[in-house]
Amino acid sequence: MSDLKENLHTDHMVLNMGPSHPATHGTVKFLLTLDGETVVDMTVEVGYLHRGFEKMCESVSYSNVFPYTDRLNYCSAIMNNIGYALAVEKLCDLEVTERCKYIRVVTNELARISDHYTNIAAAALELGALTAFIYFVEARELVWDLLEKVCGARLTSNYIRVGGLMCDLPSGFNDDLEATYPKLDKLFDDVDKLLTKNRIFLDRMRDTGAISKEEAISWGFTGPCLRACGIDYDIRKKQPYLVYDRLDFDIPLGTTGDNFDRYLVRMEEIKQSLKIIKQAMKDMPEGPINIDNPYLRIPSKQDVYSQMEEMIAHFKVVIDGVKPPVGEVYYATEAANGELGFYIVSDGSGKPWKCRVRPPCFTMTGALPELCKGGMLADIVPTFDMLNMIGGECDR
Amino acid sequence: MDSDQIDKINSKYKGAILDSHDFRGDQTITVQKNVLIELFKFLRDDPELNFKFLMDLTAVDYLNRKDSRFEVVYHFYSLQHNDRLRVKVPISEDDCTIDSVSSLWKTANWYEREVWDLYGIKFNGHPDMRRILLYEEFKGHPLRKDYPINKRQPLIGPLN
Numbered sequence: 001m002s003d004l005k006e007n008l009h010t011d012h013m014v015l016n017m018g019p020s021h022p023a024t025h026g027t028v029k030f031l032l033t034l035d036g037e038t039v040v041d042m043t044v045e046v047g048y049l050h051r052g053f054e055k056m057c058e059s060v061s062y063s064n065v066f067p068y069t070d071r072l073n074y075c076s077a078i079m080n081n082i083g084y085a086l087a088v089e090k091l092c093d094l095e096v097t098e099r100c101k102y103i104r105v106v107t108n109e110l111a112r113i114s115d116h117y118t119n120i121a122a123a124a125l126e127l128g129a130l131t132a133f134i135y136f137v138e139a140r141e142l143v144w145d146l147l148e149k150v151c152g153a154r155l156t157s158n159y160i161r162v163g164g165l166m167c168d169l170p171s172g173f174n175d176d177l178e179a180t181y182p183k184l185d186k187l188f189d190d191v192d193k194l195l196t197k198n199r200i201f202l203d204r205m206r207d208t209g210a211i212s213k214e215e216a217i218s219w220g221f222t223g224p225c226l227r228a229c230g231i232d233y234d235i236r237k238k239q240p241y242l243v244y245d246r247l248d249f250d251i252p253l254g255t256t257g258d259n260f261d262r263y264l265v266r267m268e269e270i271k272q273s274l275k276i277i278k279q280a281m282k283d284m285p286e287g288p289i290n291i292d293n294p295y296l297r298i299p300s301k302q303d304v305y306s307q308m309e310e311m312i313a314h315f316k317v318v319i320d321g322v323k324p325p326v327g328e329v330y331y332a333t334e335a336a337n338g339e340l341g342f343y344i345v346s347d348g349s350g351k352p353w354k355c356r357v358r359p360p361c362f363t364m365t366g367a368l369p370e371l372c373k374g375g376m377l378a379d380i381v382p383t384f385d386m387l388n389m390i391g392g393e394c395d396r
Numbered sequence: 397m398d399s400d401q402i403d404k405i406n407s408k409y410k411g412a413i414l415d416s417h418d419f420r421g422d423q424t425i426t427v428q429k430n431v432l433i434e435l436f437k438f439l440r441d442d443p444e445l446n447f448k449f450l451m452d453l454t455a456v457d458y459l460n461r462k463d464s465r466f467e468v469v470y471h472f473y474s475l476q477h478n479d480r481l482r483v484k485v486p487i488s489e490d491d492c493t494i495d496s497v498s499s500l501w502k503t504a505n506w507y508e509r510e511v512w513d514l515y516g517i518k519f520n521g522h523p524d525m526r527r528i529l530l531y532e533e534f535k536g537h538p539l540r541k542d543y544p545i546n547k548r549q550p551l552i553g554p555l556n
Contacts, residue, residue: 046528046529047528047529047530047531050529050530052538054514054539055538055539055543055545056545058545059545090420091420093420215502217448217449217475218501218502218503219502219503220449220450220451220501220502220503222451231475233475238478239478327419327420328419328422328424328482329419329420329422330422330452330471330480330482332451332480339451341451341452341471343452343454343469343471345456353456354456354457356452356454358451358452358471362506362510363503363506363507365506366502366503366505366506367502367503370502395529396529
């Protein structure tokens with residue numbers, strides 16, 4: 001017997017998971033210390049997609065930052081556009097037109113839906129449910145087709161501008177939406193049937209990666225992962241922006257804060273977002289989409305070519321950029337992943353002195369070791385999926 | 397955030413509050429760094445303030461300021477009162493250190509590592525003060541304003 005013990009390998013094993021691992025989407029490395037299949041210690045290394053977002057923003061004009069924000073959370077690029085635009089508009093103390101607000105809400109919610117589709121599809125895939133993945137990716141394609149009609153791009157939309165939008169909604173957009181709803185509902189029901197009561201899926205998701213309310217607050221959780229713990233914090237309700245205070249929608253809350261609740265919250269949010277889009281399309285007024293201030297929002301080509309003042313303004317805005325007053329603002333919006341905050345410091349010039357983005361998934365990825373320690377190696381996969389770490393946003 | 401709360405903080409920490417202002421509805425206070433931990437505990441635990449969330453932690457480099465080149469900026473949120481508060485702590489270039497708040501908020505751990513990585517501000521009492529977004533061999537701190545934007549330090553040189 002003693003001989004057997006001597007020859008048995010009972011010491012801990014150190015395992016590298018990542019940076020590019022088939023069971024984790026995104027480029028991130030876990031350094032695991034394993035006792036059999038139990039995780040004893042875990043270190044998360046991020047930064048593989050670091051490209052110097054803030055440094056780049058400090059070297060370009062305010063309007064040229066938009067393409068960089070697209071690449072933060074690339075599953076819902078328009079939300080980042082909107083968060084940044086609202087922050088700059090707060091700094092300049094200007095309010096956009098009514099129609100612009102409604103269009104922003106519609107595109108914002110379309111982006112939220114596509115983000116949740118991506119998250120759940122990828123999670124299902126990594127747990128072996130390939131069919132659900134394909135169904136939701138098809139649904140995401142339908143949403144991206146709509147976004148492509150709006151702004152010409154599927155992923156990197158670059159659609160929002162300071163003081164307005166790149167262009168108005170295309171004609172017949174409401175008909176396109178109406179034609180898409182039934183298809184989305186059908187795919188949603190299919191995935192709901194495939195996953196929500198699926199024994200294997202339940203076993204992998206339920207009671208894994210759970211976090212208490214107090215811990216979630218200490219870790220700075222926001223978005224679906226915080227609401228899965230039962231904390232009612234959604235900026236669309238708490239500190240409404242755009243026209244969210246006029247729309248009727250519910251905020252789903254979880255109870256246990258485990259992976260399955262995070263999944264359920266996201267599924268319900270997809271439904272609520274569709275409800276918001278339907279209302280916003282119905283209430284959307286006619287009118288201009290851009291504010292009437294040529295020194296903040298580039299005037300239309302028609303005006304630039306025919307009027308002197310507009311031509312001067314166009315030149316000034318393109319060469320010098322928008323010039324907000326000296327000051328600093330923080331603007332928080334509810335992105336698909338949680339609180340997306342922009343902290344902008346202006347020194348009065350055409351370039352931001354500082355443009356900080358508060359990425360929602362950065363803090364949650366930091367909490368991953370605490371959620372996984374003591375659990376099984378296989379539970380890392382659903383936990384990591386449901387925290388929804390997006391490399392572009394986490395590493396900036 | 398109403399002015400009563402600012403007055404309350406002001407009266408409790410007389411002299412430590414260097415400045416307070418309200419720009420576009422964002423309440424901001426600037427404090428000395430020696431009262432930091434005590435003040436933050438008060439902000440978090442006082443029932444009238446209750447800033448349970450540390451939403452964001454970052455730094456700003458004001459290169460041309462004479463005495464305090466950097467500012468560490470904290471954004472708090474109170475779920476109960478639905479309020480936000482910004483606290484700024486000036487730091488000089490000669491003494492580029494500040495107390496870590498990772499014992500009060502766990503989320504501060506990664507944020508502080510990021511500030512150390514990109515600005516070179518050391519956090520006293522931090523359990524794991526390593527770079528986070530860049531690699532350990534990286535020289536300098538790229539978000540400092542005197543770090544040239546076109547400088548390249550690849551970990552692996554160009555092929556050929």
